[in-house]
Amino acid sequence: MPQPIRKLDQRSDGVDDDHLSLRDFQRIADLIGEEVGIKLPPAKRLMVEGRLRKRVRALGLRGLDAYSVHLFQRDGLAAELPHLIDAVTTNKTDFFREPEHFDLLEHRLVPALLDLRRGERQPLLKIWSAASSTGAEAYTLAMVLADLAAQRHDFRFAILGTDISNTVLRQGVRAVYPTELVAPVPPAKQQRYLMHARRPGTRPEVRIVPELRRLVRFAHLNLMDAAYPFDRDVDVIFLRNVLIYFEKADQERVIRRLIDHLRPGGYLILGHSESMIGTAVAMRQIAPSVFQKT
Template identity: 75%
Template structure:
């Protein structure tokens, strides 16, 4: 093959998402899931949608726009669009101070307040769980604390709007390099390492821990959430930054309604200023208690 031929662009490299179509998509995503997509995100969204355009066998982005916004196209295509545009940055033991606080202060305080109950069930909710790293980090910490104390049980709920990341969370399989932040002792207790040669090293969360974590789809923009209203701890970290102030307030208000009195809401450290308007008692940076 001549060198010049190898430099020829692929047929779809000259196809781009028009500003009109991008603005329609941005408005739709803002209405449906509360995420703001400023014009600076257009190239990013274009890159994420290109694979979807090919999968549908469409001629390009304009054809995709017509497919998406036709009367019968939106309902079927919206889940795929949401999966494509949502950001799913996550790590095990991200912002580790929160997990240390949960172990040393929050859970012991909750158990003390429920001393009349024998072996109380502590419910923890990861409200933007992505691929499950946060939910399983919570479960590891809680499992070790429960084994040490032997005076409480726990359950973890992970929710997200993306069906793709929820499937990954349920599978509980991760690249080996992703679990580097997990302490070695916890890795030994809670992870299974693949021994198959010739593939990218992977690990899986042990079945004993997987059984204590459930994953459900949830759009935080929904007017109500179909979950328990006696949750002890809710993690909502590094997602509110994508919402406008009104949506931030609405989401926080709905989540507070699911906390039991004395329960805790944890925001991301980058969102600590959002918490200044919360009618809860602040107990640590980005950590609030319902009183």
């Protein structure tokens, strides 16, 4: 009995024969490297294909070959580039990720910063989450600093979260998260800073309280830009687990630009897997992956 012929547009989500050619993958990898500094080695090809299939469906295209034509031959790149960047960038984030950094901030860094500014009344500490993703790091910082400010009564703080992805920035502004994502938040902080829906849906969610949301703002930033349009008297910058995706030369350029935004005595905090990256610049290392501007 003859088998039915499958039409070209009747693809399943995981169809095996829908792949990027090596040439098209390399063109996309080169583009992402130039635009945002992220390396996409050949080992990432299947991951990229899987993520781009969602864009193929969203655009109503027949497959990844048609998507490549749309990008590079039919002038679709300008409109599609933000979506392409969103699709291939990794937005791994957790509340209280690498918690020792927040302990260090609370018990050592903030007291040292306030000591440097002891002549000021209620100094404003500026903290920057430079790859904020959906905002978990920024709101973790806000929780830690809000508790500390309530204990000390001698400083104010403001937090900036930046990211290349507009999609995750919108989630940060909305500040709504699945309940399982906030599991690392200590119970006392959950009670103070999280709101639960009166009628939880099939997937329970929480929202950051408005008092904390007002202290955090989000903005778009490509770390590969030649200059960053933000204050140059920042006290602490977090840039964790991002530089590992960059080429060495780009790593150093990004770090140098960030250092220019720190006040003297300010701190740059990298991810634990990036601790050696920071040693390439003239800063004093005070703890693993934590550096101070002299």
